[in-house]
Amino acid sequence: MTLSLLAPAKLNLCLKITGRRDDGYHLLQSLFQLLDAGDTLHFAVRNDARIVLHTPFDGVPSEDNLIVRAATALQRASDSKLGVDIHCDKRLPMGGGIGGGSSNAATTLLALNKLWQTGFNDDELSAIGLDLGADVPVFVRGRTAWAEGVGEELTPVEMPEEWFVVIHPGVSVSTREIFSHQELTRNSRPIRIAAFLEQGAGNDCENVVKSLYPEVKNALDWLNQFAPAQLTGTGSCLFARFADEASARDVFSSRPASYSGFVARGVNVSPSHTALNQI
Numbered sequence: 001m002t003l004s005l006l007a008p009a010k011l012n013l014c015l016k017i018t019g020r021r022d023d024g025y026h027l028l029q030s031l032f033q034l035l036d037a038g039d040t041l042h043f044a045v046r047n048d049a050r051i052v053l054h055t056p057f058d059g060v061p062s063e064d065n066l067i068v069r070a071a072t073a074l075q076r077a078s079d080s081k082l083g084v085d086i087h088c089d090k091r092l093p094m095g096g097g098i099g100g101g102s103s104n105a106a107t108t109l110l111a112l113n114k115l116w117q118t119g120f121n122d123d124e125l126s127a128i129g130l131d132l133g134a135d136v137p138v139f140v141r142g143r144t145a146w147a148e149g150v151g152e153e154l155t156p157v158e159m160p161e162e163w164f165v166v167i168h169p170g171v172s173v174s175t176r177e178i179f180s181h182q183e184l185t186r187n188s189r190p191i192r193i194a195a196f197l198e199q200g201a202g203n204d205c206e207n208v209v210k211s212l213y214p215e216v217k218n219a220l221d222w223l224n225q226f227a228p229a230q231l232t233g234t235g236s237c238l239f240a241r242f243a244d245e246a247s248a249r250d251v252f253s254s255r256p257a258s259y260s261g262f263v264a265r266g267v268n269v270s271p272s273h274t275a276l277n278q279i
């Protein structure tokens with residue numbers, strides 16, 4: 001049996017850091033907006049128990065790849081004797097704050113749960129996913145959502161499905177470096193979802209990232225000429241929203257040559273969930 005699924009990107013429409021847990025992880029409030037753009041993963045079941053990722057990733061050995069780690073975690077949790085061949089059409093930049101690795105992991109869990117018939121529900125898959133990364137549960141649940149805790153306490157939110165220009169300024173930002181920075185704001189006053197929906201909220205990582213990465217500051221200044229621009233996650237990607245596709249594409253096509261990125265639409269339900277529900 002084979003299955004191909006989109007592993008969608010996400011944007012953090014806001015990111016407030018409200019505290020820190022004893023294990024050092026930060027307590028966040030964020031609006032995770034899912035997008036209709038992402039990587040595509042192709043799965044083919046094997047009758048031996050081998051998990052084989054055929055696509056090489058620069059700088060990431062196969063055993064460290066979140067795709068392989070997710071498949072291995074599911075195999076262990078289920079005692080499945082099946083294996084899988086996996087190919088990935090990688091489009092999302094790594095270390096971009098748009099959740100590529102986490103989305104790849106979640107999509108692998110969802111696909112193999114179906115193909116191996118392991119029968120886990122979303123709560124169980126989210127718990128397996130949380131061990132792989134703080135952002136995995138939102139992709140497992142597949143809903144645009146308000147997040148608290150370290151990102152695992154999720155409340156689905158219906159957002160207007162607007163268009164986004166996502167810019168990658170040509171540098172990668174290490175999430176760990178930003179979260180361990182002395183100057184990071186860690187005591188934002190918690191806000192309510194209603195307040196965010198009414199007036200929006202910023203990203204508490206933005207000042208530290210701008211001071212460490214001038215390329216990110218320059219890209220924010222460039223995009224701010226057209227619409228309010230904001231960092232997603234700990235960067236390096238930044239985004240702005242537009243009411244229609246044509247305006248978004250106009251701005252994107254006028255970007256400086258050193259910037260990459262894409263135009264995508266916000267979606268309330270992950271395209272991979274829509275596809276899985278149709279099988």
Ligand SMILES: C[C@](O)(CO)[C@H](O)COP(=O)(O)OP(=O)(O)OC[C@H]1O[C@@H](n2ccc(N)nc2=O)[C@H](O)[C@@H]1O
Pocket residue numbers: 012024025026027028030097102132133134135136149150151175176179232233234
């Ligand atoms: C900032 C966000 O992008 C918002 O969506 C995510 O919370 C980051 O999630 P992620 O990339 O999946 O991060 P992980 O791979 O779990 O963690 C990378 C490192 O960032 C730090 N980290 C991450 C998430 C969090 N809530 N607090 C942290 O302090 C930890 O030092 C951790 O070792």
Ligand SMILES: Nc1ncnc2c1ncn2[C@@H]1O[C@H](COP(=O)(O)OP(=O)(O)OP(=O)(O)O)[C@@H](O)[C@H]1O
Pocket residue numbers: 059060064065066067093094095096097098099100101102103104105135175233234235236
């Ligand atoms: N399948 C994968 N796709 C992308 N990165 C992976 C994958 N597997 C392992 N990694 C590692 O995880 C790191 C973070 O990747 P990812 O693309 O999730 O970053 P990110 O977009 O900043 O994530 P987030 O928004 O969750 O902070 C990469 O730099 C890479 O070393």
